[in-house]
Amino acid sequence: MQTPRVRIVDAVELTPPQSGIRIKGWLRTVRASKQVVFLDVNDGSNMNGLQVVADESLPNAEEIRHLTTGSAVEIVGEIVESPAKGQKVELKAAEVIVLGKADPEYPLQKKRHSFEYLRTIAHLRNRTNTYGAVFRVRSVLAHAIHCFFQDRGFVYVHTPIITASDAEGAGEMFRVSTLDPTNPPRTESGAVDWGEDFFARQAFLTVSGQLNAETFAIGMSDVYTFGPTFRAENSNTARHVSEFWMIEPEMAFYDLDDNCALAEAFVKHLISTVLERCPEDMEFFDQRIQKGLIERLQHVRDSGFARMPYGEAVKALEASGESFEYPVHFGANLQAEHERWLTEKHVGRPVFVTDYPKEIKAFYMRRNDDGRTVAAVDLLVPGVGELIGGSQREERLDVLTATLTESGLPAEVYDWYLDLRRFGTAVHSGFGLGFERMVMYATGMQNIRDVIPFPRTPRHAEF
């Protein structure tokens, strides 16, 4: 019977000598000298792969010598102590089976490529050190998110991808339609008759699962969503993609303070998990991608997050003596430069900025007693700025109805949302975290297109 395949991450931990070990993977480099060939094999399970030593006695020695980078191979042999520096153990090959040769035009070289180039071969880039590490960390973070909430009794709610409502009341959405774009049905006035469309109304890809999550919070208490969301904005930045993943917990009987406490525990859990579970990858990011990354993450993990009302933040910014590109005054949105100054220079650790002017926040956020602010919160962290946005939700029917009208949103579309305030309304809160932003923060990667497998941005939906 054939011995089972051992993943390389496990093979390198075996105590030598250990014979009959079977691995499968892809060649990163081939180094041939007269008597012996060194193959660096990687199967994606770890950063460094495994060095395979194949000598001239093998029947297909000549084939091995001419193997190309990128080829898929299967190797059976003995794990032995490596006599040379560079690795603790290596695999002395007894048999090398070529599973799939790589054409000589294989575009990944054994040298540094630019991230821009690798984006053009997104179907191959997971075979590089950087992207392999990114996507391992991304996977571990996704799991850590579920663990965090599941361990606290939260219910995972699958909110819909297709929606008829617009959670923010702003932001371009992708239309979902089965009408013939060249010849849509028309009303008597000549407008497109959406009543004839698949859902008998206009429909879009969701920009947020929050409103749906709220319906489950008002009934199941502690819930969260974790799924894809879509924005049709023509944003061309290193921080925006058209399709991204968002985590949105929603909790009944939580006020804004409870909300902040949960967000703080959540961020700390994700950071400590990734530091613990991905030491090899994190070491790589710390050395090659962002110097000091691990220390910065440890600092966030170990420090108490500060809290500061928006009004106080504005005063601090005004008194800072810094020359900002955009002026600060009460009522203005905080710009990226302001957020960075607050968290990096002013408080020197993560900070929750709370109680924003109602004019710059969404309709569903709870109106404060001062009449001018809402119970909103943004978490600002050193290095990236805003990481989390959340709020205590407006639970009073009359107030919510009024703010909905003020926002110019069609009340009939939100009827079900208002029902939550009619039938057993309760104080509740929630927040949203863009998953890719978190992956960027954890890895030090500077472009969001490099932390999602197949990024969708304006003019780009290949692969």
Add this chain to the structure above:
RNA sequence: UCCGGAGUAGCUCAGUCGGUAGAGCAGGCGGCUGUUAACCGCCGGGUCGGGAGUUCAAGUCUCUCCUCCGGAGCCA
């Protein structure tokens, strides 16, 4: 969408004052007694992003379009 930068070999880049293009890596062949993104030698490889213009002559100067990158806005 706005502002700035950049498009030269498969990849990363150099190319001076306008005179028809070069290196490293990758690929092919050979060498090397254990390499570490091995090393050494030889060989093949180019519509200089597209189009137009100026000029005896354009990778180089001008205009224009396209694409990418960075920053900003919007936001997550």
